[in-house]
Amino acid sequence: MPASPTPRRPRPTSRSRRQFLLQGGLLIGAAALPAPFATAAADGRRLALLICCGSYPDGKNIQPARKNGRDLEAALRRQGFEVSVENDLELPRFRDAIAHFGQRLAALPNDGQTIGLIYFCGHGMQVEGRNYLLPSGIAIDDPKARERSINLQEEVLKAFPQRYPGLGVAVIDACRDSAEPIDKTGSFNYSSAPQGCIVAFSASAGQVSLSPSDPAQNSFYTGELVRVLNGIDDATPITDIFELTRLRVEKTMSTHPVAIVRKLAQRPHMTAGQTGVFRLGSERVPDGAPSLEDAAYARLADALAPAEVSKAATAFLEAYPRSRYDTQVRVALAGAEDALKALSSRFVRLSASAFRSTGDPRYLEDIRKAVRGDKDAASRVSDMYAQGSNGVAVNPQRAEQWLRYSALLGNAIACYTLYRNLAEKGDPDAEFFGPEAIRLGYVPPKGLCGSRKWENC
Numbered sequence: 356m357p358a359s360p361t362p363r364r365p366r367p368t369s370r371s372r373r374q375f376l377l378q379g380g381l382l383i384g385a386a387a388l389p390a391p392f393a394t395a396a397a398d399g400r401r402l403a404l405l406i407c408c409g410s411y412p413d414g415k416n417i418q419p420a421r422k423n424g425r426d427l428e429a430a431l432r433r434q435g436f437e438v439s440v441e442n443d444l445e446l447p448r449f450r451d452a453i454a455h456f457g458q459r460l461a462a463l464p465n466d467g468q469t470i471g472l473i474y475f476c477g478h479g480m481q482v483e484g485r486n487y488l489l490p491s492g493i494a495i496d497d498p499k500a501r502e503r504s505i506n507l508q509e510e511v512l513k514a515f516p517q518r519y520p521g522l523g524v525a526v527i528d529a530c531r532d533s534a535e536p537i538d539k540t541g542s543f544n545y546s547s548a549p550q551g552c553i554v555a556f557s558a559s560a561g562q563v564s565l566s567p568s569d570p571a572q573n574s575f576y577t578g579e580l581v582r583v584l585n586g587i588d589d590a591t592p593i594t595d596i597f598e599l600t601r602l603r604v605e606k607t608m609s610t611h612p613v614a615i616v617r618k619l620a621q622r623p624h625m626t627a628g629q630t631g632v633f634r635l636g637s638e639r640v641p642d643g644a645p646s647l648e649d650a651a652y653a654r655l656a657d658a659l660a661p662a663e664v665s666k667a668a669t670a671f672l673e674a675y676p677r678s679r680y681d682t683q684v685r686v687a688l689a690g691a692e693d694a695l696k697a698l699s700s701r702f703v704r705l706s707a708s709a710f711r712s713t714g715d716p717r718y719l720e721d722i723r724k725a726v727r728g729d730k731d732a733a734s735r736v737s738d739m740y741a742q743g744s745n746g747v748a749v750n751p752q753r754a755e756q757w758l759r760y761s762a763l764l765g766n767a768i769a770c771y772t773l774y775r776n777l778a779e780k781g782d783p784d785a786e787f788f789g790p791e792a793i794r795l796g797y798v799p800p801k802g803l804c805g806s807r808k809w810e811n812c
Contacts, residue, residue: 399437399463400463400468400469400470401434401435401436401437401469401470401471401472401635402436402437402456402459402460402463402469402470402471402472403428403431403436403437403438403439403471403472403473403474404438404439404441404452404453404456404472404473404474405424405427405428405438405439405440405441405473405474405476406441406444406449406452406473406474406475406476406477407420407421407423407424407440407441407442407443407474407475407476407477408420408442408443408444408475408476408477408478408489408490408491409421409442409443409476409477409491410443410491410492411477411478411489411491411492411493411494412492412493412494413494415478415494415495417476417477417478417566417574418566418567418568418569418570418572419476419566419567419569419570419572419573419574419577420442420443420476420477421442421570422570422571422572422573423476423528423573423574423577423578424440424442424474424476425440426573426577426578426581427474427577427580427581427584428440429581430580430581430584430585431472431584433584433585434584434589434635435589435635436470436472439452439456443491443492444490444491445490445491445492446490446493446503446504446505449488449490449505450505450510453473453505453510453511453514454514456471456473456514457513457514457515457516460514460515460516460523461516465520465521466520466521467520467521468521469521469522470521470522470523470524470593470633470635471514471515471521471522471523471524472523472524472525472526473511473514473523473524473525473526474525474526474528475488475511475525475526475527475528475529476528476529476574476577477489477490477491477528477529478493478495478529479507479527479529480495480500480501480504481798482500482501484798484799485506485507485508486506486507486508486546487500487501487504487505487506487507488504488505488507488511488527488529489503489504490503490504490505507525507527507546508546511525512525512548512549512552512554515551515552520551520631521551522551522552522553522593522629522633523551523552523553524552524553524554524555524593525548525552525553525554525555526555526580527554527555527556527557528557528564528574528576528577529556529557529558529564545560545767545768545795545796545797545798546626547626547628547731547734547766547768548626548627548628548629548731549628550628550629550630551628551629551630552627552628552629553593553594553597553625553626553627553628553629554625554626554627555597555600555623555624555625556623556624556625557574557575557576557577557604557621557623558576558621558622558623558624559621559622559623559624559795559796560624560767560795560796560797562619562621562622563619563621564576564621565608565616565619565621575604575607575608575621576600576604576621576623579600579603579604579607580596580597580600582603583596583599583600583603583682584596587599587682588636588679589634589635589636590634590635590636590679591634591635591682591683592632592633592634592683593633593634593635594625594627594629594632594633594729595682595683595686596682597623597625598625598686598689598690599682599685599686600623601622601623601624601625602685602686602689604621604622604623605620605622605623608620608621626731627729627731627732628731630717630720630721630735631717631720632720648674648675648678648680651667651670651671651674651675652671652678652680652683652684654667655667655668655671655684655687656723658726659710659711659722659723659726660707660710660711660726661691661694661695661698661710661726661727661728662691662695664687664688664690664691664694664726664727665688665691665692665695668684668685668687668688668691669688671684672684672685672688686727687727689728690727690728690729691726691727691728692728693728693764693765694725694726694727694728694764696763697728697760697763697764698760698763700763702759702762702763702784702787702788703756703759703760703763704756704759705756705757705759705760709753709756709757710722710725710726712747713746714739714745714746714747715745715746717745718736718739718745718746718747720732721733721735721736721739722736725757725760725761728764729764730761730762730764730765730766730769731761731766733757733758733760733761733764733766733769734757734758734761734766734768734769736757737754737755737756737757737758737761737769738754740753740754740757741754755773755776758772758773759773762788762791765795766795767791767792767795767796767797768792768797770788770789770791770792770795770797771788771789771792771797771799773785773788774788774789774792
């Protein structure tokens with residue numbers, strides 16, 4: 356009997372849904388892979404730790420966990436990573452593995468060449484607005500689950516001692532459910548990545564993360580991530596790897612022939628606190644005079660408005676359907692479409708001139724990202740105007756405009772910040788941004804609630 360998808364949800368589902376999922380007869384189809392790239396030689400500057408926890412109490416096992424680890428290990432080794440894989444870690448060994456990984460990273464030169472990656476496959480939960488990863492053997496309803504789990508922010512992300520210009524990447528393939536019945540969002544809380552880090556989640560806040568009940572299959576998210584890693588070259592920006600994975604997961608699940616998969620289709624989420632652009636290899640430099648294709652891509656890369664990016668990307672894909680720049684162009688097009696949708700909202704009041712202001716190189720880099728739909732870059736631009744940093748003058752009005760843009764791109768913390776600021780001023784727009792922050796999955800830790808109207812406080 357073919358494998359069927361089971362959502363990795365810590366809390367029990369109804370018996371009828373559970374029976375359907377166990378008997379649904381779904382086989383997750385694997386897309387044909389391109390011929391694998393030659394394995395890149397590990398240079399000691401790219402380290403990866405894969406923690407795959409599949410054994411949990413009460414029938415909550417994650418069958419694909421070990422296959423996820425094997426396949427992701429092979430894909431990362433092709434990209435030059437030195438990889439360690441740990442299966443079914445209990446809490447002491449989980450903590451030891453992260454500590455050892457952090458020590459190895461800390462011993463490397465802080466010259467911008469270091470990339471550290473931690474991957475977790477397992478169950479996750481939220482308690483009092485904090486995110487936790489459950490080691491093997493821990494049940495979500497264990498009264499001491501929090502004490503027996505790993506804090507994502509305080510333990511995993513802090514294992515990356517190399518802040519910018521180095522890069523730390525955390526990939527979390529877990530449901531984003533809550534252990535708190537009063538938490539109406541049911542979410543593994545929204546969080547932002549620290550500077551020099553990328554955090555990629557397999558699902559958005561409040562969503563389950565589907566996996567087949569077959570140890571010979573991958574979860575939806577990790578399966579697509581492996582295929583992307585096997586199909587890109589090392590000139591692809593690392594953020595584009597995760598954006599392309601998101602687009603592929605959304606397409607695969609939203610068009611799946613099984614109705615329950617379409618209904619529970621997850622939307623992967625990424626938050627990026629890095630500055631600059633990181634690649635697995637060097638940026639591509641054309642040999643000799645640039646070709647027409649190189650010139651067209653350069654025009655797209657130089658575009659500083661969402662409409663310009665959309666137009667240039669669409670024209671590029673029509674002219675060069677098999678381009679080596681295909682990944683970057685498709686990600687730019689999807690981001691520009693998100694940006695245009697955000698700008699069309701009445702809650703965003705950014706004029707065209709806002710995208711053409713000048714500042715220092717870091718400001719301009721975040722502008723380029725923001726016009727391509729990067730919600731975190733837009734938030735950083737807002738901070739620059741609020742603080743008068745990075746070559747721009749203090750401008751509270753423009754800071755709020757950029758924060759609104761970030762919020763409409765999906766930054767839940769920006770939504771909550773706007774809610775608090777606008778509520779204090781009596782601005783009726785607060786009534787939009789408060790519920791929007793909740794919809795996006797942000798739950799403020801206790802004691803940080805901005806108003807008695809704020810739910811979940």
